[in-house]
Amino acid sequence: LPRALACLGLGVLYVVGNLGLRVAGIAGAWGALRSATDPAQRVAATTAFLGLALPLFVASEGVVWNTIQFGYFGLALLPLWAAPALWARLRQGSSAARICWAVVFAFLALPTTVQTLAWTRFGTVIPKAEVEALAAIKARTKPGSPVLISPFPVPGRVDRGFDGFSPPVYSDESSYVPALCARPSYFSSPLSLAVLRVGDVSRRAEIARLFQTATRAEGDAWLKARGIEAIYQAKPD
Incomplete structure (x- = not known):
């Protein structure tokens, strides 16, 4: 049981750590997966979930980065459902509540954004x-x-x-x-x-x-x- 809980906790940490604000789209993707009316949404949701689940079973000890790359499908597709969920949250409540949620979302997204910009070397830049x-x-x-x-x-x-x-x-x-x-x-x-x-x-x-x-x-x-x-x-x- 302790080992199973540890694996579950690390799995949640892996998903949340890599998805960031995109976790807000998991519920929407699950709804699309169960939908019987939109085949395109079901295909996208299936791809997103497989992109999240498969890396957890093929983790590479030698080259961790290879494992993370398998999660790109989830990273790319979950914003389809995350964006509407976040926007719906920002539209609810008073102006003060909206501002608070906007600040929370900004702080949650900021570390990933800053890290990406800090470590990215654009191929078009020549000294x-x-x-x-x-x-x-x-x-x-x-x-x-x-x-x-x-x-x-x-x-x-x-x-x-x-x-x-x-x-x-x-x-x-x-x-x-x-x-x-x-x-x-x-x-x-x-x-x-x-x-x-x-x-x-x-x-x-x-x-x-x-x-x-x-x-x-x-x-x-x-x-x-x-x-x-x-x-x-x-x-x-």
């Missing part, structure tokens, strides 16, 4: 120094000459990671690099090589030799043979 570096590559290289984007670990830099796992950081191969410097990329990123199937195994080994074992003379000859005039690697944050 000024990086823009200037890419502009310099454009100015100092001939049109059409490829840019080799280094795929190897930046010395001394690791991701914060989670669960004690801190993988080495690899510089990003992204479309903004060739776009801003107006030069084609040699696609040194292992991910890009795999997706584009441009001799991924042989080219990856080729680039590995260039960065790890080649002498300066061998490296210069390799770059010259391919018309590469610039090697780009993002500076550590």
Whole structure:
């Protein structure tokens, strides 16, 4: 019994902690699940409940974040019923009661909002120094000459990671690099090589030799043979 109660308590904590104000939509979703008149509502409610329940049975000890991701279905769909429930509560009672409820809802939502904004790195934001570096590559290289984007670990830099796992950081191969410097990329990123199937195994080994074992003379000859005039690697944050 104590173990069952502990599991139940942790399950409630998991649901409430991840849903926040969205818990107000659980009752509405349950009503939609039992509805016999709206198939779309039943499908959405079923998906939301499965998204909440399944992670509780497939919790991953090694990578907790993978477990939380299964809950995204509930996070995405429960606002369909949470919003009307919260709005109905705000419309009831006197003006003072409405203000009190609005303050309560704001404080309940604030931690999640602040945390999301604090830790989010928007993909469209590029540091000024990086823009200037890419502009310099454009100015100092001939049109059409490829840019080799280094795929190897930046010395001394690791991701914060989670669960004690801190993988080495690899510089990003992204479309903004060739776009801003107006030069084609040699696609040194292992991910890009795999997706584009441009001799991924042989080219990856080729680039590995260039960065790890080649002498300066061998490296210069390799770059010259391919018309590469610039090697780009993002500076550590």
